[in-house]
Amino acid sequence: MLRSVTTRALARVPSRSVRSLSSSNILLAPKKKQGAQPAKKLKQGYNKKKDGAGEKKAKAGGMTHLGFDDAVRALKFEKLAVKLDSLEIGKLQHNGLEKLQQSVVKYDDETQFALFRLGMFKKFQHHEMFESPISLVSNNTSKLSNEFIDQLDGPSINNRVCLIGEKGTGKSTLLAQAAALARSKYNNEVILLHLESPLKITEGSSDYFFNKSLTKFHQPMFTKKWLYKLRSANETIFKKLKLTRDILFTIKKQEYTLKKDENTVWDLVYKNKDFGKMASTNAFQFLLEELIHHSKEVPVLASIDDISVITTNPNTAYRHTDLKKIHVSELEIGDLILKLISGEVSFSKGGVLLGESKDSGKDTHTLRVGLRLEQYDPWLKAYECDNTIANKFLANEGVKVFDVKNLSSEESTELLEFYEATGALKVRPYPAKVHKTLTAVEQAEAASFDKTLHFEKIAKSYYTITGGNPRELLKSSVLSY
Amino acid sequence: MVGRPQIPSHLKNNNNTRRILLPIQPQLPYLQLSNAQMERTRVVPTLSTFYGGNPRHDDTIDTLQALIRKYINLPTRIIDESEYKTSRFISFEDYSKLMESGTRLKIAHYKEFVLLLNRLRSIDTQLLPRDVSETLQKYTVRTGEASTTANSMKTLDKWGRAKAEAKRKRSRAGVHIVKGDGHVIVNGLQFTQYFTRESDRRKIAYPFQVIGQEAQYNVFARTNGGGVSGQVEAIMYAISKALVVFNPLLKPRLHKAGLLTSDTRKVERKKPGKVKARKSPTWVKR
Numbered sequence: 001m002l003r004s005v006t007t008r009a010l011a012r013v014p015s016r017s018v019r020s021l022s023s024s025n026i027l028l029a030p031k032k033k034q035g036a037q038p039a040k041k042l043k044q045g046y047n048k049k050k051d052g053a054g055e056k057k058a059k060a061g062g063m064t065h066l067g068f069d070d071a072v073r074a075l076k077f078e079k080l081a082v083k084l085d086s087l088e089i090g091k092l093q094h095n096g097l098e099k100l101q102q103s104v105v106k107y108d109d110e111t112q113f114a115l116f117r118l119g120m121f122k123k124f125q126h127h128e129m130f131e132s133p134i135s136l137v138s139n140n141t142s143k144l145s146n147e148f149i150d151q152l153d154g155p156s157i158n159n160r161v162c163l164i165g166e167k168g169t170g171k172s173t174l175l176a177q178a179a180a181l182a183r184s185k186y187n188n189e190v191i192l193l194h195l196e197s198p199l200k201i202t203e204g205s206s207d208y209f210f211n212k213s214l215t216k217f218h219q220p221m222f223t224k225k226w227l228y229k230l231r232s233a234n235e236t237i238f239k240k241l242k243l244t245r246d247i248l249f250t251i252k253k254q255e256y257t258l259k260k261d262e263n264t265v266w267d268l269v270y271k272n273k274d275f276g277k278m279a280s281t282n283a284f285q286f287l288l289e290e291l292i293h294h295s296k297e298v299p300v301l302a303s304i305d306d307i308s309v310i311t312t313n314p315n316t317a318y319r320h321t322d323l324k325k326i327h328v329s330e331l332e333i334g335d336l337i338l339k340l341i342s343g344e345v346s347f348s349k350g351g352v353l354l355g356e357s358k359d360s361g362k363d364t365h366t367l368r369v370g371l372r373l374e375q376y377d378p379w380l381k382a383y384e385c386d387n388t389i390a391n392k393f394l395a396n397e398g399v400k401v402f403d404v405k406n407l408s409s410e411e412s413t414e415l416l417e418f419y420e421a422t423g424a425l426k427v428r429p430y431p432a433k434v435h436k437t438l439t440a441v442e443q444a445e446a447a448s449f450d451k452t453l454h455f456e457k458i459a460k461s462y463y464t465i466t467g468g469n470p471r472e473l474l475k476s477s478v479l480s481y
Numbered sequence: 482m483v484g485r486p487q488i489p490s491h492l493k494n495n496n497n498t499r500r501i502l503l504p505i506q507p508q509l510p511y512l513q514l515s516n517a518q519m520e521r522t523r524v525v526p527t528l529s530t531f532y533g534g535n536p537r538h539d540d541t542i543d544t545l546q547a548l549i550r551k552y553i554n555l556p557t558r559i560i561d562e563s564e565y566k567t568s569r570f571i572s573f574e575d576y577s578k579l580m581e582s583g584t585r586l587k588i589a590h591y592k593e594f595v596l597l598l599n600r601l602r603s604i605d606t607q608l609l610p611r612d613v614s615e616t617l618q619k620y621t622v623r624t625g626e627a628s629t630t631a632n633s634m635k636t637l638d639k640w641g642r643a644k645a646e647a648k649r650k651r652s653r654a655g656v657h658i659v660k661g662d663g664h665v666i667v668n669g670l671q672f673t674q675y676f677t678r679e680s681d682r683r684k685i686a687y688p689f690q691v692i693g694q695e696a697q698y699n700v701f702a703r704t705n706g707g708g709v710s711g712q713v714e715a716i717m718y719a720i721s722k723a724l725v726v727f728n729p730l731l732k733p734r735l736h737k738a739g740l741l742t743s744d745t746r747k748v749e750r751k752k753p754g755k756v757k758a759r760k761s762p763t764w765v766k767r
Binding site: 465469472 | 638662664665671672673674675679682683686689690695696697
């Protein structure tokens with residue numbers, strides 16, 4: 001019996017396989033159930049209802065793919081900040097600016113939205129630390145208000161100012177404050193033309209198309225995006241400005257006409273798609289002429305931050321067909337910037353405010369020669385000093401210089417008090433060891449902690465360390481990353 | 482009668498006894514002079530030890546021994562080692578020059594001289610007579626430590642500035658600090674412009690934190706050589722030294738914080754057979 005079972009079991013083993021020394025493993029193996037079928041292959045389905053693919057799964061990893069610096073902005077870190085209403089923070093206003101001197105202010109809601117859409121709140125200003133963007137009304141603010149904002153009633157050719165100063169003194173913040181003060185002064189009836197950085201037109205990220213009639217290069221992608229921002233920030237005022245001429249344009253082979261005195265500048269910017277068209281158009285020039293016309297009643301504040309991009313490297317990343325680099329003056333927007341700087345494009349009411357930046361790479365002599373801070377040296381090479389651009393700054397009696405200074409000791413203390421009130425600055429005793437050899441009185445002194453006194457020491461210490469530089473003050477007192 | 486030549490009246494009151502020239506008659510019958518009269522005419526040396534081997538040295542020894550004998554009864558004290566360091570007597574070479582002895586003055590003579598001076602110095606300070614202190618002062622010279630101690634007592638200049646210098650590795654820094662409100666200028670540039678790293682600026686502000694006087698001084702620093710870290714620490718040490726000038730009582734506190742002693746570590750030299758100071762070339766088995 002056993003022999004027949006063994007024979008049958010061994011017969012099942014293939015002849016080419018290695019023979020086992022015993023047959024017990026074969027005999028003792030569990031038998032296959034009769035009628036059992038192999039497991040079916042699951043069908044991959046995409047039906048949310050049937051397959052449950054619509055169920056939200058908890059992510060095993062982090063909340064975002066972004067780095068920390070970008071993540072705190074993207075994830076709305078400011079929602080966890082202390083409410084500014086509890087701190088009785090005032091709003092930045094042109095009237096009564098003297099009373100706001102050396103105090104921290106916020107922007108009113110409409111202005112804040114406009115400035116946000118124009119990109120006036122920079123990443124390195126770390127506004128995510130607070131509920132809404134804040135700034136300090138310093139001596140620089142008052143001075144700029146007197147020298148620039150109060151001159152907005154005159155032509156912009158006589159009101160061109162360039163902000164210069166060392167890195168982190170608050171030039172970009174001052175641009176935002178100037179825009180807010182202008183809106184406050186004219187009850188939001190002011191046109192803000194702000195360019196966040198000319199790098200966007202020189203770095204080569206947009207397409208470009210040569211317009212033979214204008215002899216300039218359009219940048220449709222950039223122009224379209226920029227006008228979205230301008231439209232969003234100036235929506236209210238654009239809706240009030242009537243067109244002075246008719247304009248005809250085509251969308252998807254259908255013609256549209258905007259009538260003068262009937263349609264507004266808002267309609268022009270909203271409906272006309274020619275701004276982003278890869279073709280020779282004069283839509284942008286039309287818009288510019290409308291704004292120049294309306295500047296008789298409504299001031300136009302043209303502000304350009306990071307102007308050093310143009311002065312340090314005026315040759316863009318674009319090239320001609322002969323592979324020569326395109327100069328910034330050959331671009332439509334670049335040409336507009338240079339005309340605003342020189343005063344060739346002048347608004348009846350308004351001003352041009354420029355902001356230098358120290359982040360634009362190796363500095364050249366162009367800006368300093370243009371602002372008359374340096375004597376022109378004819379031996380300088382073209383890449384060291386671009387005469388074309390320097391002459392634009394010098395045209396029509398030149399651009400005025402505004403030196404942005406660091407904060408004073410009192411202003412720094414005021415800013416740090418605000419940081420401490422919002423919880424951004426931690427004032428706590430230094431975790432030093434108390435030596436056993438100290439007497440009881442000395443130990444008690446070492447253990448006692450006067451927060452006010454300690455804060456004063458911190459304020460003075462940080463003032464020495466930073467020299468009153470607002471960016472350094474923020475970094476040293478608030479940030480640990 | 483030929484007698485002793487009389488001293489003329491106009492020379493009688495002359496205190497300069499060495500230069501008195503007594504007129505002697507050319508035809509003096511000296512054979513008729515007595516011994517006493519002959520005694521008056523011979524030239525007498527000033528020093529009593531003139532006929533010795535080392536007249537000036539012997540005279541000095543006699544003077545010192547006379548002083549010791551004079552004040553033999555005064556109590557003495559044990560002199561500290563620190564006092565030996567701060568005030569030493571003149572060297573053998575200087576003593577030899579002073580005594581105009583040339584090669585005749587030996588070490589043994591010098592040792593005898595020093596022994597006597599130490600005996601005089603051991604007289605109790607409160608009872609030290611004036612002539613002894615004057616004698617000691619004549620033969621005492623300040624040592625380097627004493628001159629350092631004298632020089633370290635620096636004061637503010639006419640503009641109220643304190644000046645100090647320090648070094649670290651290859652860097653040298655000189656600073657002027659003055660009462661102010663916490664501005665720092667380094668090599669003519671703003672603080673944040675010259676030292677872009679915050680940790681470097683904190684190091685420079687550390688001495689003010691130690692003494693609890695933040696933002697009370699303005700600092701003007703000149704530095705050269707080395708790298709950034711070396712220059713930072715050189716300025717830090719220089720500021721500490723300058724603060725001591727303002728208030729010497731701050732010295733213990735700054736010393737405890739390690740700010741008065743410059744870090745003496747230097748870059749170690751490269752040795753032969755090594756790639757760098759310590760690094761050896763890759764070892765190959767065969």
